[in-house]
Amino acid sequence: xxxxxxxxxxxxxxxxxxxxxxxxxxxxxxxxxxxxxxxxxxxxxxxxxxxxxxxxxxxxxxxxxxxxxxxxxxxxxxxxxxxxxxxxxxxxxxxxxxxxxxxxxxxxxxxxxxxxxxxxxxxxxxxxxxxxxxxxxxxxxxxxxxxxxxxxxxxxxxxxxxxxxxxxxxxxxxxxxxxxxxxxxxxxxxxxxxxxxxxxxxxxxxxxxxxxxxxxxxxxxxxxxxxxxxxxxxxxxxxxxxxxxxxxxxxxxxxxxxxxxxxxxxxxxxxxxxxxxxxxxx
Numbered sequence: 001x002x003x004x005x006x007x008x009x010x011x012x013x014x015x016x017x018x019x020x021x022x023x024x025x026x027x028x029x030x031x032x033x034x035x036x037x038x039x040x041x042x043x044x045x046x047x048x049x050x051x052x053x054x055x056x057x058x059x060x061x062x063x064x065x066x067x068x069x070x071x072x073x074x075x076x077x078x079x080x081x082x083x084x085x086x087x088x089x090x091x092x093x094x095x096x097x098x099x100x101x102x103x104x105x106x107x108x109x110x111x112x113x114x115x116x117x118x119x120x121x122x123x124x125x126x127x128x129x130x131x132x133x134x135x136x137x138x139x140x141x142x143x144x145x146x147x148x149x150x151x152x153x154x155x156x157x158x159x160x161x162x163x164x165x166x167x168x169x170x171x172x173x174x175x176x177x178x179x180x181x182x183x184x185x186x187x188x189x190x191x192x193x194x195x196x197x198x199x200x201x202x203x204x205x206x207x208x209x210x211x212x213x214x215x216x217x218x219x220x221x222x223x224x225x226x227x228x229x230x231x232x233x234x235x236x237x238x239x240x241x242x243x244x245x246x247x248x249x250x251x252x253x254x255x256x257x258x259x260x261x262x263x264x265x266x267x268x269x270x271x272x273x274x275x276x277x278x279x280x281x282x
Contacts, residue, residue: 061151062237063105065117065143069097069164069275071124072247078258079167083126096120097246097273098137098165100200102157108150114157117240119143125167129198136165136200154238155228161202162220164246164272170196171259173251190254193262201272218269224276237282244275 076095079085087095098120105113122137130137156162173190203219212222229238249267251259260267 059234060146060148061105061154061232061234063103063115063145063147063154064237064239065119066239066241067096067099067119067143069099069120069242069244069246069273071095071097072245072273074250075168075246075248075258079124079126082257083128083168085123085125085127087123091121091123094121095124098122098124098167098200099162099242100139100165101162102160103154103240104157105147105154106152107147108152113147115142115145117142120165124165125198126169129169133165133167133198136198149234151232151234153228153230154232156226162226162275163200163202164275165198166196166201166246166248166272167198168248168258169198170248170271171251171255171257172196172262173254173259174262190251190261203272203275204269207269216265216269219272220275220277226277227279229279229281232281239280239282241278241280242275243278244273246273248272 076092080087096119098118100116100118103115103117105115107113118139119141122141125133125137171192172194174193175188176191178187178189205220205225206214206218206222207216208222209215226240232238248258248271249260250256251261260271262268
């Protein structure tokens with residue numbers, strides 16, 4: 001059943017085409033000036049100056065995902081060389097990791113609406129695997145939604161994961177003991193344990209002890225997760241901003257391709273990069 005509180009989704013690179021919104025359940029429409037200037041600034045930088053004196057309009061809440069993450073230089077160089085990726089100067093400047101996660105909008109009265117945001121370069125992949133990863137990369141982008149009031153809360157969907165697309169094959173090695181003499185290990189070596197194709201990978205929060213000390217550093221700090229927004233006012237713009245860098249390990253001296261030692265827990269925990277969320281309400 002279609003939730004009548006949902007209005008529409010937008011792509012942030014469209015400047016003016018979204019000015020008229022239509023609710024699928026009816027013939028509601030709003031002109032550009034019905035929107036919070038903060039929303040106009042998100043989807044069309046510089047436009048909010050035209051409407052600086054306009055108050056926040058009642059009746060809707062905007063939730064927008066802003067992907068500011070970058071791609072680690074070593075990973076990008078690998079993709080451009082061994083991976084056969086070809087980018088124009090403009091594509092390289094605009095390059096963003098492909099990120100997806102789900103948000104839950106809860107309305108007064110208990111109705112809920114899960115929304116999946118996905119944003120980032122769909123062509124960021126080792127070209128030797130582009131066909132195999134097609135189902136992961138052919139989803140339409142969605143980085144803005146508008147819902148009707150009254151909203152009780154907006155938060156990451158409980159139990160769901162933030163995921164980043166790792167665009168290269170990852171080789172997992174394990175250490176083996178060789179040259180045993182009288183129970184004494186004279187030498188260790190690496191052998192391939194598993195090989196993982198390009199795919200979305202869950203980003204994990206740092207593991208901490210009871211005192212809040214970091215036991216295992218992973219992808220997101222415990223203070224850098226996306227905070228929930230309770231009871232946003234009608235007319236609010238909720239911006240979920242992601243900063244950070246997509247990266248993968250290279251087991252230097254063993255393999256020139258993306259690779260790691262399965263016993264190196266710090267390296268394993270950091271696969272996919274390091275990120276932070278900043279949630280603002282305007």
